[in-house]
Amino acid sequence: MNNRIPGLTIGAILVMTTFSVAQAEDGYDVPADWPAPMVEHNTGMVLFDRLEYSMPDKGEQAIVWDLQAWYGGDINRVYLKSEGENVQADGEDAEFESLELRYSRLIADFWELQGGVGYQGGVFSDDHEERTYGVMGLQGTMPWLIEVDGALQVSDEGDIALSLEGEYDLRVTQRLYLQPRTEISVAGSEVEEFGVGKGLNSVKVGARLRYEITRRFAPYIGAWWEKQYGDTADFSRATGDATEDTGVVAGVRLMF
Amino acid sequence: MATSSITPPSVSRRQLLKGGMALGTAAALAPAWATAWGQSSGPGGEHGNIYANGIEEGPEVSLAIRRESIPIDGQPARPISINGSSPGPLVRLREGQDAVLRVTNLLDEPTSIHWHGLILPAEMDGVPGLSFAGIAPGETFTYRFPVRQNGTYWYHSHSGLQEQLGHAGPLIIDAAEPEPFSYDREHVLLLTDWTFESPMTVFRNLKIAEGYYNHQERTVADFFADVRDKGFAATAEMRSMWARMRMSSRDIADVTGSTYTYLINGHSPGDNWTALFKAGEKVRLRVINGSAMSYFDVRIPGLTMTVVAADGQPVQPVPVDEFRIGVAETYDVLVTPDSDLAYTIFAETMDRSGYALATLAPRQGMRGQIPERRRIADRGMEAMGAHDMDGMDHSGMDGMDHSGMDGMDHSGMDGMDHSGMDGMDHSSMSGMDHGAMGGMAAEREVVNTNGMLAAGQAQPGSRYDQAGIGIDPGERRVLVYRDLMALTPWPDRRAPGRELELHLTGNMERYMWSFDGRKFSEVTGPIHFAKDERLRLILINDTMMEHPIHLHGMWMELENGHGELIPRKHTLNVKPGERVSALITADAEGSWAFHCHLLYHMEAGMFRVVQVA
Incomplete structure (x- = not known):
């Protein structure tokens, strides 16, 4: 595996860490062995935003996950993010579309700037093509309460890809949420082994209806539509895959 | 440094444990001071024996802290x-005593007791790391202080x-001189x-998911209901x-009835704890909000309550039907139930997610009747009303970035007007384009010659x-801060020598709470008060939540417009968008805690040290 990490990402991480939090300097006289009157604790969580069984109209059925976990304080956090799927009945092991370790810093009330490294490839096997990449991300909440997660990836071969996800929770009742969701992928260069063409790759739009039995456990059902564009669509046609598909999902949102 | 020393327990731990268990079984599950007959006393009255076990009478008191089932x-x-x-238990002291309070920690972690609202030496204040x-x-640890x-x-x-x-309890100090009111019980x-x-876990939930405990958020149905009531344009x-x-x-309370059981004297509404009276008696109710996070609206349908003290300090009597009690505040009210009836003491939480009874x-x-519950209210423009645009830019009004402000154009104000914001007329609305929120900027010109407001004048x-939020003033007489007037002026009548402005700030999404945009972990050094100076503390709430702000060691004289009859308090409720001021006589040397008394706000950083030197 090639571990050439783009300088861009390292640079960005360094820039972000230089803003590290100044430690409190107690300007009042107390004996050194007394505890601080207030102690700050780190926190962490694991969120499976999506853990679902996807049943496409044309493509193969698959188990899909969209996971993010973080640990840290209010300003600085470490994220582990992953999206991936295990296509059923293809005889292959599960695949990380992304497995990323990111450093995250709160740069505005609703925005985190993130930078890190990522891996794409098989989970436990060599069933899938592999690559590593550096990633810069901006995650947060837009006015109108739209949650967005944008990422710029630069692979070990210098290929650039951009992805943007947005979702919104419409509260139907106190426990029932309708969540429209969209994903847009764009690539700066063609990477044939990953089926990536140059330019707009794909647009995916979906909606999920989620019932929060508790905040931590919320099963849902949903539907999606996806369309590929340009060379990306051509690659799919060449392998006999559909370039436009719809599907339904059933899954659960989990928070620990 | 503390003059008092940490001494080994005077009783062995086993003895204490045995004592605790005996108490636990004898007094069953409730604090003994919560005995139904209360205290038949009053000035010159006899202390009821029936109650003796429930009180730890001063001046010498021993308290053992344990975790138990x-x-x-x-x-x-x-x-x-x-x-x-x-x-x-109820710790009962008498003015003029030298209190000796021995607190034994039988927990497996450090503990402390802070005597809330007491004026005492800094080393007796009970804040670990400060006192x-x-x-x-x-x-x-033996606390020793004169009761003044x-x-x-x-x-x-x-x-x-x-x-x-539940590590809390009531503390009553009987007056040396007769109080300005009388009562039978x-x-x-x-x-x-x-x-x-x-x-x-509660704290973590607040950190990891905004609105974790809020199950009264707006839904699609609320939108359509508003469209029906106010029209589409105004609603939109x-x-x-x-x-x-x-x-x-709908962010009225961070932690709600979805996890809380609200208690009076340790008892849930289902327990129906009962305070007894004889018809025609004048009953003094000493109401203490010892909750971690909950504001309550207290009323007793069928009875008028006469407020006679706020935060332990006497005030001119105010008859009310209801009062809101912020976290850590206390109110003493007199009621005279003259019928042989059961009255419900109903303490509904500010967010209407539950009640204590x-x-x-x-x-x-x-049992009396349980009053009809009110619905949660939506915050309106007043939540951001008290500060001008400058204030927003500089104080970093969280969540209000420039794009948001741009959105507040004139057309938006029209919408507000229709939604029934009384007192906000069109002329002051148009002022918003130029930076003045509401009509506040104009009022600010009311100053005295040295550029500050006269002492006691309301900001x-x-x-x-x-x-505050969720109260309909037309429905019944509800206590407001304007009603509070001291009986006589407090000793220090100097005008303030300077003003100190602090913004109450926060980031709801991250659950970060702070003063002036900086959490306790981010500040260097304390807030300095010069010994014996008289200053004005101005608190400006830039957040969309109420904050009960508590200063240890010194009174805050609330400048509510009553001039010399300024009421004094230990905890001030500052409503969203509000600007509140208090006069302080910095006569208490030492390091003192100053914080929001919402427990998880304090834990999240809304805490400062005030050093008087």
């Missing part, structure tokens, strides 16, 4: 107990989140909020404003004539 609302729970009950080192497991005041107060842990576990009503979750404007700010107008009755086993931007 005590059912709450009929369910197994493990609160922190004090002398075997949770909340703890003393805290009380290590197995150790006893009287009234209704309380005590609680100042260590971590222990207060949420008294009852303590200590309001608390109990959760069966661990306090750390209001909703879009909140959406652009990325905030919830007790019964005032001539006999046990009676522009204060809303002392409003009880």
Whole structure:
């Protein structure tokens, strides 16, 4: 595996860490062995935003996950993010579309700037093509309460890809949420082994209806539509895959 | 450094444990001071023997802190107990005494007791890391201080989140001189909020998911109901404003009845704790909000309550039907139930997600009617009303970035106008384009010659004539801060020599709370008060939540417009968008805590040290 990490990402991480939090300097006289009157604790969580069984109209059925976990304080956090799927009945092991370790810093009330490294490839096997990449991300909440997660990836071969996800929770009742969701992928260069063409790759739009039995456990059902564009669509046609598909999902949102 | 020393327990731990267990079984599950007959006393009256076990009478008191199994609302729970009950016993002192309070820690972690509202030497204030080192497991700390005041107060842990576990109790100081009012009987009503979750879990939930405990958010149905009531344009404007700010107008309480059981004297509404009276008696109710996070609206349908003291200090009597009590505040009210009836003492939380309930009755086993519950209210423009645009830019009004402000154009204001914002006419609305929110900027010109308001005058931007969110002033007489007037002027009548402005700030999404945009972990050094100076503290709430701000060691004289008859308090409720000021005589040397008394706000950083030197 090639571990050439783009300088861009390292640079960005360094820039972000230089803003590290100044430690409190107690300007009042107390004996050194007394505890601080207030102690700050780190926190962490694991969120499976999506853990679902996807049943496409044309493509193969698959188990899909969209996971993010973080640990840290209010300003600085470490994220582990992953999206991936295990296509059923293809005889292959599960695949990380992304497995990323990111450093995250709160740069505005609703925005985190993130930078890190990522891996794409098989989970436990060599069933899938592999690559590593550096990633810069901006995650947060837009006015109108739209949650967005944008990422710029630069692979070990210098290929650039951009992805943007947005979702919104419409509260139907106190426990029932309708969540429209969209994903847009764009690539700066063609990477044939990953089926990536140059330019707009794909647009995916979906909606999920989620019932929060508790905040931590919320099963849902949903539907999606996806369309590929340009060379990306051509690659799919060449392998006999559909370039436009719809599907339904059933899954659960989990928070620990 | 503390003059008092940490001494080994005077009784062995085993003895204490045995004592605690004996108490636990004898007094069963409730604090003994919560005995139904209360205290038949009053000035010159006899202390009822029936009550003696329930009180720890001063001047010398021993308190043992333990974690033990005590059912709450009929369910197994493990609160922190004090002398075997949770909340703890009534500590009763007398003005003029030299109090000696021995606190023994039988927990497996450090603890402390802070005597809330008491004027005492800094090293006796009970804040670990400021007043003393805290009380290590197995150790006893002896608090010694002269009792120089009287009234209704309380005590609680100042260590971590222990207060949420019931580590609190009432503290009453009997007056040396006759009080300015009389009564035949008294009852303590200590309001608390109990959760069966661990306090750390609650805190974590607040950190990991905004609105975790809020199950009264706006839904699609509310939108259509508003369209029906106010029209589409006004509704859309209001909703879009909140959406652009990325905030919830239903964010009234961070922790709600979805996890809390609200208690009076340790008892849930189902327990129906009953305070007894004989018809025609004048009953003094000493109401203490000892909860971690909950504001309550207290009323007794059928009875007028006459407020006679606020935060332990006497005020000119105010007859009301209801009063809002912020976290850590106390109010003393007199009621005269003259019928042989059961009256419901109803303490509804500010966010309407639940209530605490007790019964005032001539006999046990009676119940009054439970009043109809009110619905949660939406916050409106007043939540951001008291500051001008400059204030927003500089103070970093969280969640209000420039794009959001741009959205507040004239057309948006029209929408507001229709939604019934009284007192906001069009002329002041148009002022918003140029930076003045509401009509506040104009009012600010009311100053005296040295550029400051005269002492006691209400700050522009204060809303002392409003009880706050969810209260309909037309419905019944509700106490407001404007009603509070001291009986006589307090000794220090100097004008303030300077003003100190502090913004109450926060980031709801991250659950970060702070003063002037910086959490306690981010500030360097304390706030300095010069010894014996007279200063004005101005608190400007840039957040969309109420904050009960508590200063240790010194009174805050609330400048609510009554000139010399300025009321003094230990805890000031500052409503969203409000500008509140208090005069302080910095006569208490040492390091003092100054913080929001919402427990998880304090834990999240809304804490400062005030050093008087």
